[in-house]
Each structure stands twice: as structure tokens, then as C-alpha cells.
Amino acid sequence: YVTNIRLEEKDESLEKVQMALIVSGAIHLATIANHPRVVIRYVVDDDEKKWPLIKKYWRLNDTEFISSKDSNKVFQDPKVQAVIVASPTPSHEETVKGALKHGKHVFCEKPVAQDIASSERCYQQAKNSGKTLFCAFNRRFDPAYSLLKKRVRQGEVGHVQTIKVCSRDSPLPSIEYLSTSGGIFHDCAVHDIDIMCWVLGEYPCRVSAHVYAHTPEIAALDDHDTVAVVLSFPSGTLGMIDLSRNSTYGYDQRLEAFGARGMLVCDNERPMCGMTSEKGLRGALHEPIYFSFPSRYMLAYEYEMEHFLRVLDGKEEMQVQGHETLAVSKIASACEESARTGKSVELTWGPQDLPPK
Known part of the structure; x- marks a missing residue:
């Protein structure tokens, strides 16, 4: 692949x-x-x-x-x-x-x-x-996510009933960075929103977001470090995003698509693939996952740059269109509004907004 x-x-x-x-x-x-x-x-x-x-x-x-x-x-x-x-x-x-x-x-x-x-x-x-x-949006160019999307679109799990994204950052970004980041929804959640919509080929019609700041310095910025979002899609699919600014055990990145015919999962990748099984109650011990995003998405960064060069050469059509980027920002803003008001937010889309099939 x-x-x-x-x-x-x-x-x-x-x-x-x-x-x-x-x-x-x-x-x-x-x-x-x-x-x-x-x-x-x-x-x-x-x-x-x-x-x-x-x-x-x-x-x-x-x-x-x-x-x-x-x-x-x-x-x-x-x-x-x-x-x-x-x-x-x-x-x-x-x-x-x-x-x-x-x-x-x-x-x-x-x-x-x-x-x-x-x-x-x-x-x-x-x-x-x-x-x-x-x-x-580099995750579109990650080989594991690309393969999962292809298999979902080919109908391997049938109609997708639920899609879940877990995205937990490591290490905790600096307060200096967070102060100019634009907030957790526009800085972090946009990746998860984009990959979910990209896999499904549709945008949500309703979002509901719940947030909390466990880190006092982040709370002082009027921002959050923990987010849970539920997204309702026109096809009936329910999406869930589990987002955190600070995972102490490594860069936690998982995606699950569950449907009538089965389930597809992108699990955490590990730089060392060993596993130890021991006698007793300790069970199986896995090697650590990647520490942070530069190592986890190293190939994705190379592939997106290669794609950019191919677009400039006229060899490929751009895979991240402007209307898709604007749609993700619209969804992230709706999540912000939901978190602020404590209410679900409805989203409407015109024909020009629909993602490519």
C-alpha cells in the first residue's frame, strides 16, 4: 500500500x-x-x-x-x-x-x-x-486512513451506523502556542471532523459538544482540554469524537467504522511491534505507541507534500478543495456554539457544499 x-x-x-x-x-x-x-x-x-x-x-x-x-x-x-x-x-x-x-x-x-x-x-x-x-489536512494522506476510507466506500461494512474518532494529543502543547491556536475546535477537532466527513462522504446535520478544562492554564485562556462531540449525519450515521490535549501514554489516534456487515478499525501504530505475554495477572504488555504527531504521521506529511507538487505539475487534481475546508470550519464553529450554549446546533447545506463522492 x-x-x-x-x-x-x-x-x-x-x-x-x-x-x-x-x-x-x-x-x-x-x-x-x-x-x-x-x-x-x-x-x-x-x-x-x-x-x-x-x-x-x-x-x-x-x-x-x-x-x-x-x-x-x-x-x-x-x-x-x-x-x-x-x-x-x-x-x-x-x-x-x-x-x-x-x-x-x-x-x-x-x-x-x-x-x-x-x-x-x-x-x-x-x-x-x-x-x-x-x-x-495531512491525515487524508496517511496510508492507514486512506485504506480504511477505500474499504468503507467499497461497502465492506455495509451502511456505516457509527463512526468513532479518538484523538489525544501528546505532549501537552505549550501555553504560548495555545494562546494563538484559535481554540481546541479549530486547532485540533478540525482534523477529526475532516477525516470523519471524508470517510463518510457527507456532512453532519446536527452537532452536540461537551467540554471541560482540567488544566488551569488552559481554563484561563477560556479554552478546553477535553472534548466529546456527537455528530448526526443525514444518512443516519452517528459520529463520535473523543478529544484530549494531553495523553500521558503517547499520541493516541484511533478510528472505528461500524456497520451492518462488520467493523473496520485504524488502531494506534507502534514503532516497535513487540508484545510480551507473562504468567500471572499482568497479561500481555505492548510496546509504547508513537510519542507525538511528527513520528506518527511522518509518511502523511511526505505524501501530502508530494501531492502538492503533483498538483503544481498538473498531474493531479487537488484532494482538499476550498469548499471542503470551509465546511470543516463551519462544523467546528457549530461545535463551539454547542459547547458555549449547551444545546445541539443544526447545520444546513446547499448543493455547492456537498463533499465529492
Whole structure:
């Protein structure tokens, strides 16, 4: 199920793509620094103390490091073809629109912007500029989730009666990060909402969310660290999301689709596959699951970047369309409203909102 994407792209006729990375997130930096088709022209990061270490570690001798106050240099450089936006969410709209206005393709970490209206403006700018705006919902590119979706759509479990997602973060993000994250629904739950709707091929007509903050520092931000959401879909499927900011035993990522003919499960992956069975009451001991998202979704990050490059080459249609991203934001906002009011929230969709079959 996993192909060697690097060898497949060993085509001398394909031109290298010159990119700028706005904020040196370790995930995307690792992905593009090792990619044979990518030239990193700029890294935009305000932590100047990290520059020499990053430059040396990733052998970026020809890459220019600049601070965010000089980011216009990226937009003005005609050699930059694409910009990766991994900066804090409040800066997304200005950065995305600035890159698009100057003729750059954009690979943007979710969410595209802080709210639906600003996200719509970004997609409108992409349309006006004739450039690609890709929202990085990376879990769609994970081999395990992709296979589960394929099997669900082929009808292996019949009509899906319930679909459950468990998503527990590890480690607890810093308060500095959380203060600009946009809240647990738009920062975390959007991944779970997107993967659930993507697997089912439909959007919910009703959501009900319940929340709590066990961490005082998170409560002080008027945010939450524990969430339970029930989503009702037009087909009769019930969806459940179990979400936590802090799992002490590792990065807990599971998905279950239960139907009339059986059940499909994406369970936690383990870097070491051993299991010990002992005499007595201790039973079976499993090796730990992955510690955090960079290791668990390493292949997904590579695959989504490869997809982005193929879209730029005209070889593939973009798999995360603008209306899908906006729909996920709409659902996340409805969950926020439900958590705030303590009531279920109804959702209506027009023909233009429906996900691709």
C-alpha cells in the first residue's frame, strides 16, 4: 500500500520548485529539506538564535534566513514559486493573501484563516490569482486512513451506523502556542471532523459538544482540554469524537467504522511491534505507541507534500478543495456554539457544499 514516492519522482524532466518556508516548523522543514525537487530559497523565522543550528543541521548553505518583518522579500522574489505557511493562525490571512497576490502557490497549515469569512477571502484571492491554495489536512494522506476510507466506500461494512474518532494529543502543547491556536475546535477537532466527513462522504446535520478544562492554564485562556462531540449525519450515521490535549501514554489516534456487515478499525501504530505475554495477572504488555504527531504521521506529511507538487505539475487534481475546508470550519464553529450554549446546533447545506463522492 506504500509506494516509494521519491523514486517515482526521479524524473529529470521535472523542474525543481523554489519554496519559502514561513516559520521553520520541524515537520515541513524535514520534508522539503530532503526532497530532491525542492529548493528552499527562504526560511522566515523570528528566532534568530536557531538559524545557525537549522542551517547546519539541514545543510541549507544556500538558503536565506529572514525574520517575519522582512517577509515581503519572499513575496517580491520572482524566483519563489511556492510558499509554505506554518506560522501562528492569526497571521495566516495576511500571509496567504500576500503570497497569492504576488503569484505564489500556497501550502497552508490548517486552518487557512481564523474564521470562515477570512478563509473565503483567501480562496477568492487564489481564484483571482489563478494559483493553488492547499490546506494541509495531512491525515487524508496517511496510508492507514486512506485504506480504511477505500474499504468503507467499497461497502465492506455495509451502511456505516457509527463512526468513532479518538484523538489525544501528546505532549501537552505549550501555553504560548495555545494562546494563538484559535481554540481546541479549530486547532485540533478540525482534523477529526475532516477525516470523519471524508470517510463518510457527507456532512453532519446536527452537532452536540461537551467540554471541560482540567488544566488551569488552559481554563484561563477560556479554552478546553477535553472534548466529546456527537455528530448526526443525514444518512443516519452517528459520529463520535473523543478529544484530549494531553495523553500521558503517547499520541493516541484511533478510528472505528461500524456497520451492518462488520467493523473496520485504524488502531494506534507502534514503532516497535513487540508484545510480551507473562504468567500471572499482568497479561500481555505492548510496546509504547508513537510519542507525538511528527513520528506518527511522518509518511502523511511526505505524501501530502508530494501531492502538492503533483498538483503544481498538473498531474493531479487537488484532494482538499476550498469548499471542503470551509465546511470543516463551519462544523467546528457549530461545535463551539454547542459547547458555549449547551444545546445541539443544526447545520444546513446547499448543493455547492456537498463533499465529492
